[in-house]
Amino acid sequence: MELSGYSYPNDFFIDWSLMIVLYPYITGFVAGAFIVSSFYHVFERNELEPVGKLSLLCSFAFLLSAGLPLLNHLGHPERALNIFLTPNFSSAMSGFGFVYTFYLIVMELELWLVYREYIVETARRSRGWKRRAFKWLSLGVYDLSPESREVDRKAIRVLAAIGIPAACILHGYVGFLFGALKSNPWWSTPLMPVIFLFSAVVSGIALLIVIYQTDRKIHGMRIDQECVASLSRWLWLFMIVTVSLEILEIITLAYEQSEAWEIIGALLTTKLSFSFISVQMILGSLVPFVLLMVVVLMNSYLHEKVRNTLAFIAAALLLIQVFAMRWNVVIGGQMFSKSFSGFRQYQPEFFEKEGILAAIVIMIAPFLLLHLLNIIFPAFSDREEAEKGAIAAPK
Amino acid sequence: MNKDRRRFLKLLTSYFGLLAAKDGVYVRLLGGENLSQDSTADAEAYNPEDHLYAYAIDTRKCIGCGMCVKADRLENKVPPKNFRTWVERYRISEAGDVDIDSPSGGENGFPPRVSGFNVAKAFFVPKLCNHCRHTPCIQVCPVGASFHTPEGVVMVDSGWCIGCGYCVQACPYGSRFINPETHCADKCTLCYHRLVKGLQPACVQACPVGARQFGDLKRAGDPVRQLIARERVMVLQPTLLTKPNCYYLGLDQGVR
Ligand code: SF4
Ligand code: SF4
Numbered sequence: 001m002e003l004s005g006y007s008y009p010n011d012f013f014i015d016w017s018l019m020i021v022l023y024p025y026i027t028g029f030v031a032g033a034f035i036v037s038s039f040y041h042v043f044e045r046n047e048l049e050p051v052g053k054l055s056l057l058c059s060f061a062f063l064l065s066a067g068l069p070l071l072n073h074l075g076h077p078e079r080a081l082n083i084f085l086t087p088n089f090s091s092a093m094s095g096f097g098f099v100y101t102f103y104l105i106v107m108e109l110e111l112w113l114v115y116r117e118y119i120v121e122t123a124r125r126s127r128g129w130k131r132r133a134f135k136w137l138s139l140g141v142y143d144l145s146p147e148s149r150e151v152d153r154k155a156i157r158v159l160a161a162i163g164i165p166a167a168c169i170l171h172g173y174v175g176f177l178f179g180a181l182k183s184n185p186w187w188s189t190p191l192m193p194v195i196f197l198f199s200a201v202v203s204g205i206a207l208l209i210v211i212y213q214t215d216r217k218i219h220g221m222r223i224d225q226e227c228v229a230s231l232s233r234w235l236w237l238f239m240i241v242t243v244s245l246e247i248l249e250i251i252t253l254a255y256e257q258s259e260a261w262e263i264i265g266a267l268l269t270t271k272l273s274f275s276f277i278s279v280q281m282i283l284g285s286l287v288p289f290v291l292l293m294v295v296v297l298m299n300s301y302l303h304e305k306v307r308n309t310l311a312f313i314a315a316a317l318l319l320i321q322v323f324a325m326r327w328n329v330v331i332g333g334q335m336f337s338k339s340f341s342g343f344r345q346y347q348p349e350f351f352e353k354e355g356i357l358a359a360i361v362i363m364i365a366p367f368l369l370l371h372l373l374n375i376i377f378p379a380f381s382d383r384e385e386a387e388k389g390a391i392a393a394p395k
Numbered sequence: 396m397n398k399d400r401r402r403f404l405k406l407l408t409s410y411f412g413l414l415a416a417k418d419g420v421y422v423r424l425l426g427g428e429n430l431s432q433d434s435t436a437d438a439e440a441y442n443p444e445d446h447l448y449a450y451a452i453d454t455r456k457c458i459g460c461g462m463c464v465k466a467d468r469l470e471n472k473v474p475p476k477n478f479r480t481w482v483e484r485y486r487i488s489e490a491g492d493v494d495i496d497s498p499s500g501g502e503n504g505f506p507p508r509v510s511g512f513n514v515a516k517a518f519f520v521p522k523l524c525n526h527c528r529h530t531p532c533i534q535v536c537p538v539g540a541s542f543h544t545p546e547g548v549v550m551v552d553s554g555w556c557i558g559c560g561y562c563v564q565a566c567p568y569g570s571r572f573i574n575p576e577t578h579c580a581d582k583c584t585l586c587y588h589r590l591v592k593g594l595q596p597a598c599v600q601a602c603p604v605g606a607r608q609f610g611d612l613k614r615a616g617d618p619v620r621q622l623i624a625r626e627r628v629m630v631l632q633p634t635l636l637t638k639p640n641c642y643y644l645g646l647d648q649g650v651r
Contacts, residue, residue, distance in 0.1 A: 005495075006483075006495035006496060006497070006651070008481075008497075008568070008569030009477075009478045009481045009497055009499075009500040009569070010477055010478055010569045010570070010571070010572040011569050012476065013476075013572075013573075015560040015563055015564070015573055016560060016564065073559070073560075074557050074558050074559055075556070075557065075558015075559075075560070075573055075577075075578030075579055076556065076557045076558045076578055076579070077557075079538075079555070079556075079557045079558075080557060082538040082540075082555060082557055083537050083538055083557070085538075086538050086539045086555070087537065087538070087539075088536055088537055088538060088539035090533075090534045090535075091534065091535045091536055091537040091561070092535065093535065093537035093559065093561050094537040094538070096537070177561075181531070181535070181564055181565050182531060182567070182635055183531060183564065183565055183566060183567035183635075184564065334564075337569065338566075338567055338568065338569045339495070339569065339651040340651065341493075341495065341651065
């Protein structure tokens with residue numbers, strides 16, 4: 001353990017580990033993907049139709065995994081439910097259970113409504129256990145008349161609309177957890193929830209671009225260009241806002257020359273120089289900014305392949321950027337002692353309880369869930385049709 | 396019917412039992428093992444409402460021997476790498492450079508060390524949880540496992556704490572840590588188990604020069620109460636408005 005300057009003796013250990021980096025990373029996808037689905041359902045951006053269902057499924061899969069890093073981090077995971085039994089409402093964290101549960105209900109309802117037609121039709125078409133399962137999923141509602149579908153559509157819109165503030169609260173609240181601690185000048189800023197929220201949207205859109213393109217490639221299907229172009233535009237907009245906020249926060253601190261800047265300035269130029277300056281700012285922000293600028297401003301001149309590739313690379317880099325941002329906030333905020341004069345080191349081990357292996361397993365979980373969900377509720381209706389068509393064609 | 400009712404009552408009592416568990420430590424400490432063996436008359440008469448404890452540290456007296464840190468470790472079985480109390484050494488140059496260290500929390504005293512500058516003043520500052528009245532640590536605990544006793548002591552119920560570590564992040568003084576054995580938040584309790592028997596905290600008793608003093612603000616004529624009232628005292632990081640119950644004499648601006 002390397003220490004420089006003076007750290008309080010209890011400050012030799014970084015308690016909020018890689019797991020607490022993953023937690024906002026995962027919930028960011030929940031909020032971000034959901035907001036994309038709302039662009040489609042509420043604001044009727046029809047060019048986003050190809051990822052309409054995918055975004056919902058993504059959001060849901062990540063929501064189901066959001067608790068994993070927390071449970072792995074808690075000293076007493078078996079007591080996790082205490083948070084419902086004796087919530088201490090002066091604690092920002094006590095709201096987690098309630099916000100999470102509320103969001104889960106909204107998501108489940110919306111998913112059910114979006115897939116209701118599919119569920120009913122599958123129940124009618126299939127035999128055996130599948131039929132029984134889908135009958136059960138339909139909750140006994142088989143009405144697919146145009147009127148009832150209209151009701152569904154309206155309900156989806158309302159839920160999606162409720163979901164937007166819910167998503168904002170879910171993630172803004174994660175930022176608040178950090179932003180509301182006066183003990184830590186690197187966290188304690190009212191900008192924190194806002195930065196978290198915008199970067200969540202960035203990560204959500206970026207994730208959708210990556211998953212959408214990958215899935216299409218694997219199945220040899222055409223990538224919808226309007227959709228990619230539109231996602232890239234949104235991504236560009238949100239990343240500009242996010243990065244501006246991130247930079248503004250630091251410029252303000254530096255310009256004020258507050259007491260906190262002494263330690264934060266040192267932090268950024270020493271301990272975080274690689275993860276903040278090189279990864280978060282240059283590789284993760286500047287490069288995708290330029291790539292997306294090309295996609296957005298030269299849209300009409302771009303060949304399909306170029307557009308796809310540029311958008312894909314930019315999205316992948318932004319996924320790294322957001323991870324780096326979570327790392328720099330969570331770990332960076334603990335790298336200096338509260339004495340504000342000493343640093344400590346953090347290097348996660350591969351096999352430790354909250355180490356790299358655990359992080360990899362936890363990050364695979366939502367993708368596995370997404371894959372399973374996609375089998376039950378296909379995200380792409382056109383793929384099904386294409387497959388059916390392929391089988392039907394030889395006859 | 397009868398059975399149903401019994402089950403309902405059982406449920407009800409277990410629910411309230413659960414709520415009461417928040418105050419569990421308290422009850423356990425008062426009526427628990429420690430007292431059952433040698434319940435002195437003092438302990439039986441002990442009423443939490445009658446006290447409001449305060450701690451005073453005279454940095455001008457501290458000689459940096461580390462007896463308090465040793466005593467604390469023995470008394471409270473503090474894990475080897477952590478500290479419920481510790482001592483810092485400050486060396487300050489005429490130009491205002493500050494050199495701080497606290498080798499092993501000062502537990503084994505302070506070996507000589509050369510500063511990079513001419514030392515103009517030097518002193519020791521013993522530290523511990525400040526038992527703040529406006530504690531960020533209790534504020535942020537999601538399950539209410541951190542609490543104030545009526546005597547103003549800040550404690551953690553290790554039977555209820557989920558080990559999230561939020562309080563460790565929230566304490567600006569580095570007073571808390573996650574105990575590697577219990578996986579719960581841990582901190583100075585002012586030796587609550589001793590207070591209820593009318594004893595002083597172990598660190599206060601161990602200090603050979605009386606740099607650490609402990610008193611009761613609700614007791615007329617209490618020396619610490621008088622000291623706080625009459626001397627010019629200071630608290631750590633007053634700008635954070637945590638309202639510490641731990642007062643310092645002879646604090647310097649270089650102290651973190
Ligand atoms: S010193 Fe820290 S742990 Fe102690 S009461 Fe104050 S905030 Fe809480
Ligand atoms: S670690 Fe324990 S005492 Fe501290 S905030 Fe979490 S639950 Fe509360």
